[in-house]
């Protein structure tokens with residue numbers, strides 16, 4: 001089996017792992033989500049990424065498609081996860097053009113630093129709407145297709161995967177909700193709800209063969225979130241790294257690897273869980 005040469009992926013995963021599978025991703029133009037999708041496409045999947053900015057979505061899709069000959073990657077812009085109609089239209093186009101939908105990454109998020117004394121009700125609501133309602137809408141728009149995919153991958157009435165995997169959703173969460181972080185009341189509340197949403201879906205949809213998990217990235221190098229919201233990377237100083245037991249920032253590759261694990265046969269018995277990829281920082285009281 002040829003070894004992976006993808007910088008977003010460990011060599012542990014074999015090419016063709018996700019042949020004939022389709023991944024749908026909200027927030028897919030972002031640094032973390034695009035790396036997750038790139039890894040899946042590299043391993044055989046086709047993909048549909050959606051986002052608010054048309055140019056970004058199309059450009060990132062085009063770029064991801066170059067990682068594997070014959071890959072089909074749709075980039076659909078002008079999608080606001082707060083509006084279910086816009087997501088429904090994107091899902092419909094994904095299924096029509098790519099033939100189905102097996103995996104979902106609910107990655108769209110909005111955030112900013114704001115003291116509670118200056119955080120308006122509308123600002124709080126914006127983040128809740130993007131992260132919580134947006135995650136719910138993503139689930140709602142894709143669940144019939146996830147059920148269909150799960151049905152195709154199990155023996156009658158038994159949740160034993162046959163011939164591959166499908167029917168899985170990953171919500172991108174955070175670690176802020178486990179520790180509390182100043183200036184982030186809105187995001188902490190939102191991510192708690194995202195965790196809870198995933199847990200309930202895992203219980204409700206598990207009997208149908210659909211799995212639901214969250215990935216909680218810590219401080220990941222090169223991300224908009226880190227450069228805008230944290231100082232450690234942009235200043236180039238070591239500030240903040242002492243609260244990460246591994247003493248370094250994470251990489252998007254490490255998030256992509258967790259994604260591939262959860263979507264692969266290797267992750268078939270993981271359901272309702274949170275995969276925290278943060279170097280152990282939240283255990284030091286440092287959520288992000």
Ligand code: HXC
Pocket residue numbers: 109110111112113114118119120121122123124126127130174187224225226229230288
């Ligand atoms: C205070 C703010 C604000 C800010 C917006 N608002 N930015 N309040 N500080 N910096 C307020 C506005 O004044 C307004 O309230 C309300 O929020 C809605 O603003 P809109 O401009 O209408 O924006 P909207 O499109 O609804 O929301 C988008 C957004 C924006 C969430 C506000 O920040 C965004 O889309 N950011 C890009 C995505 C992003 O942040 N990605 C990084 C996520 S990473 P009023 O009262 O005036 O009407 C992440 C993980 C954590 O979250 C990483 C930690 C390092």
